[in-house]
Amino acid sequence: MRKLVLFDIDGTLITDHGAARHAFAAALAETYAYDGDLSRYDFSGRTDPQIAFMILRDAGWSDEDITSRLPELWSRYLRDLAANATPGRVQSLPGIRALLELLQQEPRVTLALLTGNIEPGARIKLGGASLNDYFPFGAFGSDSANREELPPIAVERASRIDGHRFRGRDVVIIGDSIYDVRCGTPHDATTIAVASGKTPADKLIAENPHHFFESAEDLEAMMRAIME
Numbered sequence: 001m002r003k004l005v006l007f008d009i010d011g012t013l014i015t016d017h018g019a020a021r022h023a024f025a026a027a028l029a030e031t032y033a034y035d036g037d038l039s040r041y042d043f044s045g046r047t048d049p050q051i052a053f054m055i056l057r058d059a060g061w062s063d064e065d066i067t068s069r070l071p072e073l074w075s076r077y078l079r080d081l082a083a084n085a086t087p088g089r090v091q092s093l094p095g096i097r098a099l100l101e102l103l104q105q106e107p108r109v110t111l112a113l114l115t116g117n118i119e120p121g122a123r124i125k126l127g128g129a130s131l132n133d134y135f136p137f138g139a140f141g142s143d144s145a146n147r148e149e150l151p152p153i154a155v156e157r158a159s160r161i162d163g164h165r166f167r168g169r170d171v172v173i174i175g176d177s178i179y180d181v182r183c184g185t186p187h188d189a190t191t192i193a194v195a196s197g198k199t200p201a202d203k204l205i206a207e208n209p210h211h212f213f214e215s216a217e218d219l220e221a222m223m224r225a226i227m228e
């Protein structure tokens with residue numbers, strides 16, 4: 001059976017050692033004169049637009065005023081991210097490169113991204129770890145602010161690119177947050193939670209993913225879970 005394997009980025013494929021958080025803070029300060037404390041927010045699993053709205057609504061901004069300045073926010077964010085998400089600061093997480101090599105050689109697998117990052121931000125981050133070549137397409141936070149809407153977008157793009165319509169459990173979602181698991185459940189996708197990000201193992205297990213791993217390092221078990 002063929003599989004569409006959808007990877008989250010932050011905490012799953014890579015860590016950027018705070019580069020995106022820094023870029024977000026700088027862009028919020030420049031665009032909305034925001035000077036609050038971002039450390040109280042957990043970005044894990046949220047889309048970039050969700051993060052912006054969550055922070056700015058708390059700071060008293062109306063949705064209308066947030067929306068009107070979003071293009072400015074993203075252009076500043078991307079500029080700062082490109083300057084900071086550099087090779088050396090962005091690192092692939094343990095086991096990931098070996099796992100991607102295996103998956104790329106597996107003819108039954110189509111690899112893609114499912115991430116809350118806006119697409120140009122995703123590409124900058126993955127570029128810092130030289131991982132872009134594994135992922136010709138994906139579904140991004142710039143496609144929808146609601147992560148649950150991203151799996152069908154990835155399925156649609158896959159069908160256009162390789163002519164195969166993936167369904168149900170043949171869509172495999174791999175991520176490090178509770179929202180990675182939750183976005184797969186309504187679509188009957190296979191969910192694989194990996195505790196390589198900020199979310200503790202017990203919180204991930206409580207979401208009942210089909211599979212749970214501490215990291216991507218057990219390649220054989222990961223491949224079994226993906227291909228089952």
Ligand SMILES: [Mg+2]
Binds near residue numbers: 009010011012175176
């Ligand atoms: Mg993540």
